[in-house]
Amino acid sequence: MRFQSEIFYIGLIAIATSISISFLIYYSSIFSAKIKEKFSLNIFEQNALVSLSNFYILRLPIFEKTYLQIAIDSMLNLRKFKGKEEYGKFVFYGKELGTLNASKIVYEYFDQYFGKKWKVTLILKDLNVSYGYEIKTKDSYILPIPIPDDEIGYIKLEISE
Numbered sequence: 001m002r003f004q005s006e007i008f009y010i011g012l013i014a015i016a017t018s019i020s021i022s023f024l025i026y027y028s029s030i031f032s033a034k035i036k037e038k039f040s041l042n043i044f045e046q047n048a049l050v051s052l053s054n055f056y057i058l059r060l061p062i063f064e065k066t067y068l069q070i071a072i073d074s075m076l077n078l079r080k081f082k083g084k085e086e087y088g089k090f091v092f093y094g095k096e097l098g099t100l101n102a103s104k105i106v107y108e109y110f111d112q113y114f115g116k117k118w119k120v121t122l123i124l125k126d127l128n129v130s131y132g133y134e135i136k137t138k139d140s141y142i143l144p145i146p147i148p149d150d151e152i153g154y155i156k157l158e159i160s161e
Contacts (some may be wrong), residue, residue, distance in 0.1 A: 007015070029113045032037070044075060044139070044159075047113060047114075047141070047146070048113075048139065048157060048159055049141070050113075050142055051109075051110065051113040051114070051157070052129050052141060052143060052155070052157055054067075055067045055109065055155075056066050056068050056145075057152060060100075060105070062096055062097065063093060063100060065093075066105065067105060067109050068145060068155070070102045070105055070106075071102055071105075071106055071120075071122055071131075072093060072122065072145065072147060072153070073091045073102065073161050074089060074090070074091050074102035074103070074129070075122050075124065075127060075153075076147075076148070077090070077091055078127065078129060079124070079127050086139075089101060089102060089103040090102065090158075097136060100122075103131060106120065106131045107131060107132075110131070110132065110157075114159055116133050117133070117135055117159060117160040117161070118133065118135065118157065118158065118159050118160075119131070119132030119133060119134075119135055119137075119157075119158040120132050120155065120157050120158075121155070121156040121158075122145070122154075122155055123153055123154040123155070123156060124147060124151065124153045125151070132158075135158060135159075135160035136160050136161075137158040137159070138156065138159055138161045139158070139159050140156060140158040140159070141157045142154050142155070142156045142157075143155050
């Protein structure tokens with residue numbers, strides 16, 4: 001009789017242990033998937049913020065202007081020439097430096113971060129200039145930017161999956 005009760009208790013312990021292990025495996029897989037998803041979102045967001053901060057800070061050699069300054073200059077050019085799109089793409093920096101294709105520079109810059117899955121819009125009171133591709137927006141980031149003559153504008157970065 002005693003032998004049978006020992007076998008019964010050992011069987012009960014084995015069943016309880018296997019059920020506990022099954023629950024642990026199940027819930028750890030759920031939590032690891034959620035952690036992995038949050039981790040990838042964090043990397044995605046960090047990549048977007050790094051690209052925007054570098055857009056503010058990094059300077060083009062020879063011209064000694066940041067990518068943002070070049071984009072703002074092309075936007076102000078567009079405002080100056082009242083919507084003539086061809087003048088909005090190019091910025092003239094004098095006889096020594098010549099003309100710079102701002103549109104090409106912005107595309108190359110953001111393509112290296114996001115491929116062809118981005119759209120950037122520079123927003124001023126009376127003018128919006130967009131660079132990038134037609135996308136289904138997954139995330140967007142809006143930051144203020146300083147514009148000459150004490151104006152404040154915004155840069156909006158939209159990214160798709």
